[in-house]
Amino acid sequence: MTQSLTIRRPDDWHVHLRDGEMLEGVAEHTARQFARAIVMPNLSPPVTTADAARAYRERILAAVPEGMAFEPLMTCYLTDKTDPADIRRGFAEGVFTAAKLYPAGATTNSDSGVTDVANIRGVLEMMAEIGMVLCVHGEVTSADIDIFDREAVFIERVLAPLLADLPALKVVFEHITTEDAVRFVEGQGDNVAATITPQHLHINRNAMLVGGIRPHAYCLPVAKREKHRLALRKAATSGNPKFFLGTDSAPHAREAKESACGCAGIFNAPYALESYLAVFEEEDALERFEGFASLYGPAFYGLPVNANTITLEKRDCAVPDIVDAGEVRLVPFHAGETLGWTYTG
């Protein structure tokens, strides 16, 4: 029986680090487990320019505890008015690693997002030309589309036509939640990949709704039926390099989640690797964990893999009920549970 697992240091290809006091509190959790992370730009106001991204990167680095090596990879929040020249320059200068498409109104702080991809056609064309990755929150927002169908309809109405129009565009279909998304990504060329969160590998929609309404299991895209969870587990553990790690750790204060209109987002950063590894063990795929966590993401982004390694040991890891981020109290994913592996650094 395997007692420990040593792999190249992983990266997180989708995380929310927030700003201010929350940033001060959560940065260490991501920096402890990951060498690099694609940092989401959905602050309020959003990070829409290279100058704003540079300043945000400095605030992140200042929030990482002394002695922890961590490289934030910045993203540009696309709006209907994004200036292609600013992104091109930001990418050339190494400020932006990727740009992020939030359909307006789809999720937390997406009000300034894109109302129609036709409005950013010029930006996307330029990105295809320079090989810059587009990260996509893939849900339509029309009121007539059921929330459980919003990802599948996005593929049909937005993503498939977009890739037919710009076949060279590099796209990460983020935090996928459906079998439809798995099939779609499998059927595309090497320029299309997907990230998968720990929560969508662990829970289906029952976790949110059975035996009481559970706001800490609520994130967007919302967890779907069991058959979708099973398709995601298969994809993540398959060894297909199109699927890689992106936690979508999205902290919201406990009161903001436990509310009549609770925020979407699951804070999974403190035990992200333990959470993913539980799935790989259950799927009898421990030997494929390194590819998913540490190799396929860098390969897709055209970045080197990390030189050093980390180790997880097979021993109990008790997840606390609460994680404090300064004055802000956060309920972590798996709160109160015991996971079977422990990250030892």
Ligand SMILES: NC(=O)N[C@@H](CC(=O)O)C(=O)O
């Ligand atoms: N995933 C979430 O439920 N929430 C994210 C936004 C996002 O990634 O869609 C957040 O910023 O809170």
Ligand SMILES: [Zn+2]
């Ligand atoms: Zn999202």
Ligand SMILES: [Zn+2]
């Ligand atoms: Zn996210």
